[in-house]
Amino acid sequence: MTSSAQDPSPNPIQSTVKEATYELLRQNGLTTIFGNPGSNELPFLGEMPEDFRYVLGLHEGVVMGIADGYAQASGQAAFVNLHAASGTGNAMGALTNAWYSHTPLVISAGQQVRSTIGMETMLANVDAPLLPLPLVKYSAEPAAPTDVPRALGQAIHTANQNPKGPTYVSIPYDDWDVEAGPVSEHVADRMVQAAGAPTxxxxxxxxxxxxxxxxxxxxxxxxxxxxxxxxxxxxxxxxxxxxxxxxxxxxxxxxxxxxxxxxxxxxxxxxxxxxxxxxxxxxxxxxxxxxxxxxxxxxxxxxxxxxxxxxxxxxxxxxxxxxxxxxxxxxxxxxxxxxxxMPAAGRPPLSRRVIPSAPQSVGEALAPETVFDVINAVAPEDAVFVNEATSTVGALWDRVEMRHPGSYFFPASGGLGFGMPAAVGVQLACPDRRVIGIIGDGSANYGITALWTAARERIPTVFIILNNGTYGALRAFATLLECGETPGLDVPGIDFCALARGYGVAATRAPTPETLEEELTTALQSSSPTVIEVFTTTISPF
The missing domain is CATH 3.40.50.1220 (TPP-binding domain)
Structure with missing residues (x-):
C-alpha cells in the first residue's frame, strides 16, 4: 500500500541576518553607507555587496556631518555605521545638529558579542540604547539576532515619518551570520506612508x-x-x-x-x-x-x-x-x-529692503561683506551654500542671494564641525549643483578631515575659509555678556592652505577681491575639491 501524499519539499534556503539587512537597506534606497569602521563593524562590512557604496570619514563627527548634509540635500534618509560607544560618543556633537534639523538618519553601531556585553568586555556598549538619547526618535538593541532586520526596518520608517529625525540601532557583531528567520521575509517589502492634510x-x-x-x-x-x-x-x-x-x-x-x-x-x-x-x-x-x-x-x-x-x-x-x-x-x-x-488681500506691494555698502577692507584682511559680494557675483544662479562662519551669518544673509529650494545649510543646534563635512555630503547628494562651503577658521578645525574624504571621493566642493584668527562669535558674546578680557578666544597662525594640501586638496590664498573672484571662478570649474583661504576682519553677529 502506497501513500498518495507527496514527500515534503526541502526547506527553502534561509538568508542570514546580514543578507536580510542588506536587502532591507537596498529596498529602502540606503545603498550609500557613511562610516568609520572599528572591529565590531567588520563582520557587517566584510564582503559588502557591489551595489553598495562606502564613504569613509576619518572621524565619526565628520561621518555624521557628511551624512547629515547628504540626507538634508537629497531629502532621503542616510545610513550611518558607527563604532560602538566610543564612535557614537565622537558623533554626538554632530547628532545634535541632525536632531534639530529633523534630518532622517538611520544610525547603526557595532556591539560586542552578546554573551560578553554584561561582563563589560572591551568595546562593549553597556545599555547601548540609552547612549544617544534624547537626540534620536528611536533607539534599540534587538533582544535576539532574528529581530535585527525588523528593528532596522522600524528605525528606517521612524526616521522618515514627520517630524523626520535620527534613529539608532546597536547590533552585536555575532548576530550577522545567524539565520534571519521567517519574520525577515516581509520586512524589506514594507511601505509606510503618512497623511497630514488639514481638514x-x-x-x-x-x-x-x-x-x-x-x-x-x-x-x-x-x-x-x-x-x-x-x-x-x-x-x-x-x-x-x-x-x-x-x-x-x-x-x-x-x-x-x-x-x-x-x-x-x-x-x-x-x-x-x-x-x-x-x-x-x-x-x-x-x-x-x-x-x-x-x-x-x-x-x-x-x-x-x-x-x-x-x-x-x-x-x-x-x-x-x-x-x-x-x-x-x-x-x-x-x-x-x-x-x-487664499484670496488676494489687495494690499500694495512691498519695496525691497536696502542693503548698505560693504565697509573698507584693512590691508590684506577683507571685510566679510566684501567677500560675500564677490561670492554672490561669481557663484552660479543655483549654487548651494553651506555656512559655518558663525560671526558673519547676518552679513551673508544680507548679501548672498539664494533663489532655489535646498540652497542653504547651517548647523541647526550650533554644534561646530558641521560645515566642512556637510558641504561634502551636500555636494555628493547634488552633483548637478555647485556647493560652496563658507567656513570660519575656528569652525574649520572641528571638521578639517572632511577634506580627505572630498579628495578621495573626488567631490568638487569649494571651501572658502574666512580666517580672522579668533572665535569671532565668542568675542561678540563676551562683549554682550560684559565678561571683560577672556582667555582662549584667539586661534592665530594656522595655515589652512598647507593643511588642505596635506589632505590632497588644491588650495590657494586670496588677498584681494580681484584674486578671490579669479580663484573662485577657477575652483567652480574644477572637478576636484578646492580650498580658498581669505584673511578677514572681525565683525559682530549682533
Whole structure:
C-alpha cells in the first residue's frame, strides 16, 4: 500500500541576518553607507555587496556631518555605521545638529558579542540604547539576532515619518551570520506612508484668520525648505503682500533672499524678535519652533496687541511653545492649500529692503561683506551654500542671494564641525549643483578631515575659509555678556592652505577681491575639491 501524499519539499534556503539587512537597506534606497569602521563593524562590512557604496570619514563627527548634509540635500534618509560607544560618543556633537534639523538618519553601531556585553568586555556598549538619547526618535538593541532586520526596518520608517529625525540601532557583531528567520521575509517589502492634510474646517479657519488680520507677517522656518514648499510660500506672501522673516538661527533658507517681500532673519532673542515684529497683529510661523532663542535678552514673548498662529510638522514643537495657537500638519500640503485657496488681500506691494555698502577692507584682511559680494557675483544662479562662519551669518544673509529650494545649510543646534563635512555630503547628494562651503577658521578645525574624504571621493566642493584668527562669535558674546578680557578666544597662525594640501586638496590664498573672484571662478570649474583661504576682519553677529 502506497501513500498518495507527496514527500515534503526541502526547506527553502534561509538568508542570514546580514543578507536580510542588506536587502532591507537596498529596498529602502540606503545603498550609500557613511562610516568609520572599528572591529565590531567588520563582520557587517566584510564582503559588502557591489551595489553598495562606502564613504569613509576619518572621524565619526565628520561621518555624521557628511551624512547629515547628504540626507538634508537629497531629502532621503542616510545610513550611518558607527563604532560602538566610543564612535557614537565622537558623533554626538554632530547628532545634535541632525536632531534639530529633523534630518532622517538611520544610525547603526557595532556591539560586542552578546554573551560578553554584561561582563563589560572591551568595546562593549553597556545599555547601548540609552547612549544617544534624547537626540534620536528611536533607539534599540534587538533582544535576539532574528529581530535585527525588523528593528532596522522600524528605525528606517521612524526616521522618515514627520517630524523626520535620527534613529539608532546597536547590533552585536555575532548576530550577522545567524539565520534571519521567517519574520525577515516581509520586512524589506514594507511601505509606510503618512497623511497630514488639514481638514476643511481647519483650512477655512486658517484662511479666515489671515483674511481678518490688518497687518499679518510671515515667519518661515527650515521645514518649509525641507518640504520643498518654498514656491507656495512665495505665492502666499505675494497674494497677501506679506513681509517675510526667517525664523531665528536659520539652518535652511525657506524663501528667496532677493525677493521684495524678504526682510531678513529674526534675532534669537525675546526682546529682539518682539521689537522687529511690533505693529503686526498676526504673526504666522510655519515650519519652525516658536521660537529657538539663543542670547538671553528678556522681553515680551509677543508684541502688544498681536497673536501668533503656529503651523508645524512636529507635535513636540507645538506642545512646548509658550504662546500662540498651533496646527500640526504636513507643511507642504498646508502651504499648497493656502497658496491655492487664499484670496488676494489687495494690499500694495512691498519695496525691497536696502542693503548698505560693504565697509573698507584693512590691508590684506577683507571685510566679510566684501567677500560675500564677490561670492554672490561669481557663484552660479543655483549654487548651494553651506555656512559655518558663525560671526558673519547676518552679513551673508544680507548679501548672498539664494533663489532655489535646498540652497542653504547651517548647523541647526550650533554644534561646530558641521560645515566642512556637510558641504561634502551636500555636494555628493547634488552633483548637478555647485556647493560652496563658507567656513570660519575656528569652525574649520572641528571638521578639517572632511577634506580627505572630498579628495578621495573626488567631490568638487569649494571651501572658502574666512580666517580672522579668533572665535569671532565668542568675542561678540563676551562683549554682550560684559565678561571683560577672556582667555582662549584667539586661534592665530594656522595655515589652512598647507593643511588642505596635506589632505590632497588644491588650495590657494586670496588677498584681494580681484584674486578671490579669479580663484573662485577657477575652483567652480574644477572637478576636484578646492580650498580658498581669505584673511578677514572681525565683525559682530549682533
Amino acid at each position: 476643511a474646517s481647519q483650512l477655512q479657519h486658517l484662511i479666515a484668520t489671515l483674511s481678518s488680520a490688518n497687518s499679518p507677517v510671515l515667519v518661515l522656518g527650515p521645514d518649509v525648505d525641507a518640504a520643498r514648499a518654498n514656491t507656495d510660500a512665495v505665492t502666499l506672501a505675494e497674494e497677501l503682500s506679506l513681509p517675510v522673516w526667517v525664523a531665528p538661527s536659520a539652518p535652511r533658507c525657506p524663501f528667496p533672499t532677493g525677493h521684495t517681500n524678504f526682510r531678513g532673519v529674526l534675532p534669537a532673542s525675546m526682546d529682539g524678535i518682539s521689537a522687529l515684529l511690533d505693529g503686526h497683529d498676526l504673526i504666522v510661523v510655519i515650519g519652525a519652533p516658536v521660537f529657538r532663542y539663543h542670547q538671553h535678552e528678556p522681553g515680551d514673548l509677543l508684541p502688544a496687541g498681536s497673536r501668533l498662529l503656529h503651523i508645524t510638522c512636529d507635535p513636540a514643537e507645538a506642545a512646548r511653545a509658550p504662546m500662540g495657537d498651533a496646527l500640526v500638519a504636513d507643511i507642504a500640503e498646508v502651504l499648497r492649500l493656502l497658496a491655492t485657496e
